Amino acid sequence: MAKTTKKKSCDSTPVKLKSDPTAEDFAKLAWAIAHPARVQIVRFLIGREACMCGEIVNQLPLAQSTVSQHLKILKESGLIQGEVDGPKVCYCINEDRLQKLKSFVTEL
Amino acid sequence: MAKTTKKKSCDSTPVKLKSDPTAEDFAKLAWAIAHPARVQIVRFLIGREACMCGEIVNQLPLAQSTVSQHLKILKESGLIQGEVDGPKVCYCINEDRLQKLKSFVTEL
DNA sequence: TTCCTTTATCGTTGATCTGCGATCGATGCT
DNA sequence: AGCATCGATCGCAGATCAACGATAAAGGAA
Structure with a gap:
């Protein structure tokens, strides 16, 4: 990805699109919630403050393994985090990361 | 399930989450910007108010066909719109749709 | 008309996502 | 110890994405 095949003219316009290092982070956060x-x-986690994985599974018409995959994606984006509590795992929102997403969008 | 297990605010709530139309719309908008x-x-279009496709192509290290694909995705999400102006196409932001995305995120 | 420019679309390749059942690891309980 | 439960991971299928080059479609200029 991004083999940087240079285009010909580079200064035909007075404004240049600065290479945004934030674009990747923005895209990553957006990707995390880019699935219903x-x-x-x-939304469920925000409304509940914290809850177990099994509870989330029960709320969705999806298999446990599928929900676990979605949780993994959300965890990798940093939007949520899970704490092992005995045999269960308690998930909750990462407020800092959520705020980051909000600021990315509102500053559009 | 629902065994009166005294966890921290983790009791069974008969709230169903399936078939949430706003979640789908939210995901669609998030998906549109889920790529750097x-x-x-x-961002470029917001800063420029309106510009041609070729101008966008010159700002990105991507082939014209690839950029056209991204523009198509953005157009399908409703986030941007293009007006044919002779042989060129003038793209601009759909403010209503952008506002919709912002409200979705801020209301998280 | 013929040519040039601008943009969209086609067709391909490889990578990634989504969904599921099955299974494994860890923990708690009896 | 043995067993049940919870959650993560594996492996498979099908669908979609991302990138490119090549080409088509549409309008302006010569």
Whole structure:
């Protein structure tokens, strides 16, 4: 990806698009919620403050393994985090990361 | 399930999350900007108010066909719109749709 | 008309996502 | 110890994405 095949003219316009290092982070956060199930998971977690994985599974018409995958994606984006509590895992929102997403969008 | 297990605010709530139309719309908008190139395109268009496709192509290290694909995705999400102006196409932000995305995120 | 420019679309290749069942690891309980 | 439960991971299928080059379609200029 991004083999940087240079185009010909580079200064035909007075404004140049600066290479945004934030674009990648923005895209990553947006990607995390770019699926209806993950939107619902995030909303659910925000409304519940914290809950177990099994509870989330029960709220969605998806298999446990599928929900676990979505949770993994959300966790990798940093939007949520999970704490092992005995045999269970308690998930909750990462407020800092959520705020980051909000600022990215509002500053558009 | 629902075994009166005294967890921290983790009791069973008969709230169903399936078939949430707003979650789908939210996910669609999030998906539109879930790629660094599309983030940059959107930011660029917001800063420029309106510009031609070729101008966007010159700002990105991507082939013209690839950029056209991204523009198509953004157009399908409703986030941007293009007006045919002779042989060129003038793209601009759909403010209503952008506002919709912002409200979705801020209301998280 | 013929040519040039601008943009969209086609066709391909490889990578990634999504969904599921099955299974494994870890923990708690009896 | 043995067993049940919870959650993560594996492996497979099908679908979609991302990138490119090549080409088509549409309008302006010569």
